[in-house]
Amino acid sequence: MEFKFLLPTKVVMEPGLRERTGEHLRELGLTRILIVTDAGVKAAGLLDSVYASLNRAGITFEEVSDIKANPRSEDINHTAALYRGKGIDGLLAIGGGSAMDAAKAISLLLTHEGRIEDYEGSFTLKHAIPPIVAIPTTAGTGSEVTCFSVITDTARHFKMNVLDYRIGPVLALLDSDITTTLPSSIAAATGMDALTHAIEAYTCRVSNPISDGLALHAIRLISQHLRAAVQEPHNQQAREQMLVASLIAGMAFGNADVGSVHCISEAIGGMYDTPHGVGNAIFLPFVFGHNRDADITRHAHVAYALGIDPNLSPVDAAEAAVGYLFQMSKDLGIPRFAEVKGVREEDFLTIAQKSKKNFSDGSNAKEMTVETYREIVVAAYNFS
């Protein structure tokens, strides 16, 4: 057996923790930071107590508050150019995966020349970057503990991955009070992203014993709490459990990989701007069903962790899990693929080709071809 497991992130969880952001940043020696966030977080009033705590700690800050879903390379390059050489010694990302991934990419470019497109792939960084602190406001991406940044290359309409240990946040501040402000539709999509992370981490070809344990526990937590977290927005316990589960799933896939669900979801995200979690939720049952015979034992383990009857045989349990995943998406109000904005049948081959080119294609449980991807996309489109 051979594997590496790295978690560069200190994790602190506490209700109301954002009010103590300044103290935590001061402990890291930060004095002048760039806040990276989005308009929704700002409008929800979540930043006011963060500003106050930074002021109390004597930390000065600049702010970028217009990060959009599926952050684009041209915006990252433009923002980084504005702050290069301005004495920024750390970044504070407050938001979902888009804000956190944008902060990672901007931080990279503060100490590296060129454009973010120049750093696509694994371990392309040349030296250290300003440390990143993350306050996740969604329970989904796990980006607060991963060393990935996913940025849409505007020219290619392609979601590219940047992977390097140096872009992993040094500190994740989990404030469970924030989670009840999250709209239900976003809680649903991001929760399904977290479930996809856990399932793909466990079933992919590059899992390891530590990521396995984390992934199975995340699947259990998500199956127990996601429905309540979506259907009862003020259910603090369910929302808190999802915040923990998405972080655990992030630790799992960050040290294993994801698979073909993400390959397809990122392809359509780059082409149609489909929310990442929605794309994952749509394709998860199809890819799980397709992959299961590659390793029926592991797919059955996922099924049992989802709460499928442990008396079922592995084959029957894995089949029941496919139905469970379809039902879960339906219960959470996830649209069908044919209902996704912008989808056109003439694009299906392109979606399949982009999926095949994805960073994580080779990690999928089962060998995939362009034709297999296309068949899955067609099946999802015709699903009613």
Ligand SMILES: [Fe+2]
């Ligand atoms: Fe994801």
